[in-house]
């Protein structure tokens with residue numbers, strides 16, 4: 001069903017490409033600055049082309065060539081293409097000292113742990129909503145976001161089946177995870193209880209990871225902030241990798257549940273976790289109180 005639109009996009013692209021060859025010009029070593037929150041670097045000058053990496057606003061990049069609305073750039077010694085609309089020439093004094101800051105998640109392995117599953121539904125919420133189902137859709141959005149930011153992501157379950165707590169921990173160990181993030185939703189017998197929590201166990205590293213992710217969630221989502229807490233959940237206590245457990249809201253609160261079930265909320269959570277991980281890996285937030 002997608003064939004026709006894709007073909008027409010490709011045809012349009014080829015028309016542009018052929019036309020632009022006439023105007024192709026070489027500008028070796030010209031330095032530009034990224035002028036958009038996130039800029040994809042692609043293998044070829046086409047939105048259909050594979051993404052090789054990403055830059056963030058304020059990064060510098062070396063432009064080797066312009067072709068129509070695409071610019072060929074030097075990325076870690078390799079060539080890549082970015083959309084020219086989102087870069088601006090660097091000032092004279094910035095030309096000499098340009099660099100690309102590896103702000104994103106390239107090279108990091110993240111284990112996302114969708115809690116419960118199979119015979120273990122987790123909590124049961126309003127309208128019989130199962131915690132395990134909401135967790136899975138959220139975890140998949142988180143995984144997608146982190147992969148887009150360059151991380152290698154492993155899910156401890158990818159569907160509705162049971163995985164023991166020790167198996168989840170073993171997955172983190174086997175992959176030498178740089179972070180293990182267990183995803184849950186909360187429940188309580190009193191309906192108006194609401195909000196999100198982040199839990200960690202004991203170590204300073206775990207606390208820094210939890211703090212970075214919790215801080216980012218607090219900035220992004222509109223839920224009541226129930227705080228950053230220390231607890232000894234088994235997936236955290238037995239885990240030798242940096243690990244956190246997040247309770248992303250109460251499925252027993254009918255108003256909150258509507259938010260939790262929305263694509264918008266789950267996407268915000270995914271973005272917030274990605275940003276929190278970047279803060280953690282790049283050493284920000286550690287010294288804040």
Ligand SMILES: [Zn+2]
Nearest residue numbers: 115122184185
């Ligand atoms: Zn749970």
